Amino acid sequence: MITTGFPASGPTLRELGEREVIRLMRAAAPSSLNGDDAAVLTPAAPNSRVVASTDMLVEGRHFAPETSTPYFVGRKAVLQNFADIEAMGARPIAALLAVSADPETPARVLEDLARGVADEASAYACELVGGDVTGGNRLVVAVTAIGALGGNRPPLTLDGARPGQRVIAHGRLGYSAAGLALLQAGVDVPERLEPLVHAHQVPELIPGRGVVARAAGACAMTDNSDGLIRDLTMLAEASGVGIELASTAIAPDPLLVAAGELLGTDPWQWVLGGGEDHTLLGTIEGSAPVGFRSIGTVSRKAGVRVDGAVPAVTAGWESF
Known part of the structure; x- marks a missing residue:
């Protein structure tokens, strides 16, 4: 079955405020590493290097309610960033999420988005470990992927x-x-x-x-x-x-x-x-x-x- 559309009702981002919106997103994508000023990741294995990549999705440019859902957008945002980590021959280990949205957006949009991020990341044994939210004119989703490149072979450049x-x-x-x-x-x-x-x-x-x-x-x-x-x-x-x-x-x-x-x-x-x-x-x-x-x-x-x-x-x- 094909599913499209974004939630159009329910409490808005403006009504709930930043802290409650972040709480909802953290509940949708739980991680014990998320909640402080920065996430402290487990040290990578010996003889390994950190790999990082970031990409964004902009409403009306990369996705639309007529063709997707917030949950799918979250999963796709992770997949496209983790694919960049994989393309280096590395293993994804964590994801960060930054979102800009109109304050009148139903909070469930970001909650479903975070759930999609969490579910896609979990396929790689990863978690959403932090991020940021802010107001804007349209929905913009940016994921930063962190990976580890083990061993002494060169990366796949x-x-x-x-x-x-x-x-x-x-x-x-x-x-x-x-x-x-x-x-x-x-x-x-x-x-x-x-x-x-x-x-x-x-x-x-x-x-x-x-x-x-x-x-x-x-x-x-x-x-x-x-x-x-x-x-x-x-x-x-x-x-x-x-x-x-x-x-x-x-x-x-x-x-x-x-x-x-x-x-x-x-x-x-x-x-x-x-x-x-x-x-x-x-x-x-x-x-x-x-x-x-x-x-x-x-x-x-x-x-x-x-x-x-x-x-x-x-x-x-x-x-x-």
Whole structure:
């Protein structure tokens, strides 16, 4: 079943005040580390490094009540930040949440948001350990993710790809964009296609895949946040290499094809330029690690190609 919409009634942020709103959010996302001026985290394992990333979601730009819920926004905000930690080959260990909202917003919106943050973080054995709330003109959600990079292997940076390596992927391609298109089209979404909508509201990744890839010898990694071709182009340019993708390895699956037929859209647009799947994309010598699949190779010729040709779609998400 597809669920959308934000609570429109109940006590507002203005009526409850900052302290009570924070109390509600802490109750929705409980942690013994949350409640002081700063969270004191358990020291990382020996020979480890701290990894940090932050990202935000803005109402009307990244989400809307017509396409999501506060709970889903909270989960997605965590997932997209934890995917960045995983893309370095690190393990998420904590999350911080900052929220700006209109004072007339029902307090349940932030309560549900915090619950979504807590539930997604718990999948990684993490907690929401602090944050901030303030008034504003629209709902803005910012998550800061803290991670730990263990061992002496280098992190999985953008500039680590080398010619001859295998290009690997973990996660779906095109699902989030197809789900958004279905929601925005205003059509009755067949039950069969509901997984596409759910993938837009909360993308799915198996926790720990970045750590697995790094342990297996991966050399470079990023996540598909802005579009497959756009994100791989960034990796290729940073490494001074080219990427050769195989169309058979990234071709739209039956759900994407069915959604394309329903909406009159070429599903390749979603696969190549959709983004927001947060698929882990990397390179490695040898075989793909557990949970990953091979989608191409690294070459010496600059650029990203599909079956040796410039892809039909090269655009992706643009913040401005």
